[in-house]
Amino acid sequence: MAKHSKRYSELLKSYDKNNVYSLEEAVKLVKNLSTAKFDETIELSIKTGIDPKKNEQQIRNTISLPNGTGKKVKVLVFAVGPEAEEAKEAGADYVGGEELAEKIAKEGFLDFDVAIASPDTMRFVGKLGRILGPRGLMPSPKSGTVTKDIKDAVVSFKAGRVEVRNDKTGNLHLPVGKKSFSDEKLNENVSSALQQIAALRPQGVKGRFIQKAVIAPTMGPGVKIDFSGFEN
Structure with a gap:
């Protein structure tokens, strides 16, 4: 004890x-x-x-x-193209595609509270399961963090x-x-x-x-x- x-x-x-x-x-x-x-x-x-x-x-x-929650939430978004721009406009702290996934895999970058992914990025985000899973950071459709509505997800997590x-x-x-x-x-x-x-x-x-x-x-x-x- x-x-x-x-x-x-x-x-x-x-x-x-x-x-x-x-x-x-x-x-x-x-x-x-x-x-x-x-x-x-x-x-x-x-x-x-x-x-x-x-x-x-x-x-x-x-x-x-x-x-x-009273806490400033750091949101990372895996997205490319128009969805990446949408994420930036919505206030995401970090936005990127495969290069961002590599930064997590190779450099151990984990300075964020929530990870959101557009469905088309899961082909490479899925490989981060061993790193993000145990920390509760792996994007999932059940938690609303794998979504096509990137803007709504970013705004919602930022708001509480x-x-x-x-x-x-x-x-x-x-x-x-x-x-x-x-x-x-x-x-x-x-x-x-x-x-x-x-x-x-x-x-x-x-x-x-x-x-x-x-x-x-x-x-x-x-x-x-x-x-x-x-x-x-």
């Missing part, structure tokens, strides 16, 4: 970590637990009832947060669209804002995220889909949320 810092241990003493709080209470509490000297990201973690070993129960999709993807244990982790957000904005983001994630329930899941929901700051402990008001 990892040894916590003195600051973290003191924070744990300041509230009942086993209690389940209303969303409004949880947001106020988690902001009080954000005591680092930078604007901490607030992350939502969800324990789901999926069987991560079954392909048909895998979750990989995107949701849009009404108030964004985030990927929802289960880990090996079937859990989900995603940013829902910053400590500097108002309580109202954080409430809206978390509520919207829970509603959209509930709608992603795979058909084969038995019992409850969302089993536990926790919000936590980057450097602090988590607070359990009462999610009983959300479709499950």
